[in-house]
Amino acid sequence: MNQVRYSRSIDWVTLLLYILMVGLGLLNVYAASYSPEMPFSKVFSSDWSGLMAFNWFKQLVWIGAAVVLIVILIVIDYKAYDTFAYVLYGGMIALLLVTLVIARPIAGSRSWLELGPVRLQPAEFAKFTTALAVSRFMAGINLRQQNFRQQMVLVGLTLLPPALIIASNETGQALVFGAFLLAYFREGMSPLILLILAAGAVVLILSLLVPKLWLVGVFTVILALVFVFNSRILRHHLPLALSTYAVVVGMVFGVDFFYNNVLQPHQRKRIEVLINPSADPLGFGWNVTQSKIAIGSGGLLGKGFLEGTQTRFDFVPEQSTDFIFCTVGEEWGWFGTMITVVLFMTLLARIIYVAERQKSVFGRTYGYCVASIIFFHFCVNIGMTIGLAPVVGIPLPFFSYGGSSLWSFTILLFILLGIDAYRKQDLVR
């Protein structure tokens, strides 16, 4: 194969979007950790170890490493991903188990592996390995055919990593695996599952907002009204109507049980402050309140680069990692946040486009997995900074500071580009 063909076949649009997002991310990480007492000139006069004290410099190092990663990922023959999907998956499960055993707890979670000076979070890498494994599995089955055993294997493949991650007390990262449902949906999963989940979410929110007996009452009234005004429907579909009613009522109480008995107190608190941030403004509500203040004070055009007072003066916690979007919002205003949202939308659309042009089920499923994972992070991360989602500690892809997160998203994305790059060569060969 020759280099010219090869370089042409890389999806330049995705690469460009990637560079833009990582670049903007670095800019905001720099702003979030900027201190007027430590100006640029002073930084450069200090030695290397001094530089390593700065998040933006470490991020720069990780970006450099990511470039190497990208080259490797694209050079690797795409068939290797297909072939080694299960091996990688197995290795990752082993790694998660090892982590669970040997990791020292950091901020209550046993999910970090320490390799000398570098800390890695294996959970971040569980995303692409699981995506590869389920794509590989998907290529061999047909979801439309109701083969229960195969479906159970798929469920098992999907749920094993998050189970281990939850065991290491990193619930946020585990929730990400729920995003695979979108990919399965594209491959033929019944839309009913999505609908039921969406209904469940609505009921969850409603049952937290209104007393559950009210809710049950309202559903009963709706059922009664339908019966009165269109008794024919009920007569013909009575079992369906009653079972739907039973499911909904069951959900109301189920959610209540889930909320009070399954969720841990700090998780309950996070949902509580989502509904009412002023309930505990100095405790659990602090993050949400302060992050909304930072973003909200940005206005239309923002306060300007390095001018954000809320982020620079440490009012927003985790400001360069999970709450990096606050810096964007405060310093660049609605203009900046909209650019970020549009960049994500463009990237997601492009990934879907790339996925759809794959000839293999493996490639397409993997593409959808990538889109779904990035979308989930985008959704929850930005949602939590503006008070629309509970505070779940997951990073904003490409923007947030952190090597594990940057590499895991880089790998996730560039495996897809690698697969895509060889798509045409498949024809040539």
Added chain:
Amino acid sequence: MQYLEGRKFVVQGIFLAVALVFAVRLFHIQVLDGSYKLAADKNTLQRIVQTPYRGMIYDRNGQLLVHNIPVYDLLVIPREVKNLDSARFCQILQMPIEELREGLKAAKTYSRSKASPLVQNLSTPELAAIQDNLVDFPGFSIKARMARAYRTDNMAHALGYVGPISPMMLEKPKYAKYVAGDFLGISGLESFYEKELMGRRGVQYRMVNVRGVEKGAFRDGEFDTLSVAGQDLHLSIDAELQKYGEFLMQGKRGSIVAIDPKTGEILAFVSAPAFEPTRLTGKGLGNRYMELLRDESRPLFNRPLAATYPPGSVFKLVNEAIALQEGVVTPETGFPCNQRLVRCTHRHEYPANSTIAIKNSCNPYFYQVMFATVRRNRSPNKFKDAALGLAEWRKHVTSFGLAQHLGVDIPGERMGLIPSPNFYDKRYGQNRWGYKTVYSLSIGQGEIGITPLQMANLMAIFANRGWYYAPHFVRRIGNGGPLPQFAQKHYTTVAAQHFESIIPGMLAVVNQRGGTGINANLSDAGIWVAGKTGTVQNPHGDDHATFAAFAPAEDPKIAISVFIENAGFGGSSAAPLAGLMIEKYLRGKIAPWRNRWEQWLPGPAHRFVVHH
């Protein structure tokens, strides 16, 4: 499988729906809702207010009366409090533990990271005790601030006091520049000249981080302002005279007001019973205030301004002046002392002219003087005639500064009452009252009320032969003059020569054998006092004694009014007291033969009452 490709639109749709929700939500909190910007400023901007030195207050001779001293507050920053040994803390400060708990709770409610006062005005032993132990109590600190201190025990009523601003005041736009915990003038001069005394506060905006650590000036100090010290007030009060007046009024209720008639400057302003101005400063101010408020003798009542009494016989002078101006009598007019018109209190010679009538304070004479003013036969109906006459009379009276605010420079002044025809119409009905109904006005009794300040001003008018400056306390603000309104001359509607012809009568009151005010006589010291006694009928008890005068008659330097409640006839207590005040001011000392007055006058009023 082909139909499944359509599902990519569903997936894309989900993505776009979320993006749309984010876009709207972000637009709302970033662009539409301004409250986040305010919250951000509240987070990071610390407003440091520099309270300037409050202006000091001096008397007319440059004696310092009111100044500032540092007092110490104990502050607490709740989040920095660690392992507090409350038992020891309370033992050091001698405070009950509940008080500490309450204080800490209140401080926490205000702010966890900002300092709030826990104990204000630490006493010296408290300060010493806590200062040595402060290292053991992280989160607590001591801050000095300036408070009022007094170099005088007198004139609390004129000075007023300074206190913390109340939450109710804070809500009013007038006090927009104040914040909770600020001190301001609550009454008296401190309140009236608040703006001048306070100066201008300096404000600095500092940026702080989440731990309250300063991170530099906000926009390089673009919005910072420097503080400007308050202006000093130079009073016209003579501190010595004031002290002497309060000494003489001991044990009594009443007031003394002395004015320099040439300028309207108030020389002494005594309200009795009095209290020391220090009682309304420092720790326990609220309790002591309540104590004074509950006191039956009403020490907080600012009598010279707010007590209105019928002026009694002193008012005869005003009636005489008006009658002369109207041309209905001459100084040589005589009226018989006709006891059927009104009782005359003392036996005296025939009032052949106004001087004799004034000297003896002849009631029937002045009944007839006012009758001449009021009943002019301008209407055949005697009721209508009286109403017309009274209206005209009232116009003249009000030009003497009565029934109106004189505009003195402390708050709380009352107008008093000079009845109009309308007043009697309401009470008795139109055309249902005549001169016989209102005749008591002719001798200064009945439906008439004037304040001691107005009475003193009345004497200033007679001293000046027909004009006055509004009485005031402050002759200089900082390096400037008094307020402009105090440089404006007010003229009465009575011509100067009429005053001139009344003054011999006033001189006779004090300086002639048999004059009612002979006890104010200072002729032995070469001072010719012109005055008039008065006895104010009091339905609630013994009559009030009053005496009003000015001196020296040929070149007046002081005009004075004295009211002593329940002291009976004005000549026996109020007149000698006024005499002493005049002598003290004009000579700076009291002739030895009048020392007996000094010893006799201070004390309860009932000793002066002679029951017949």
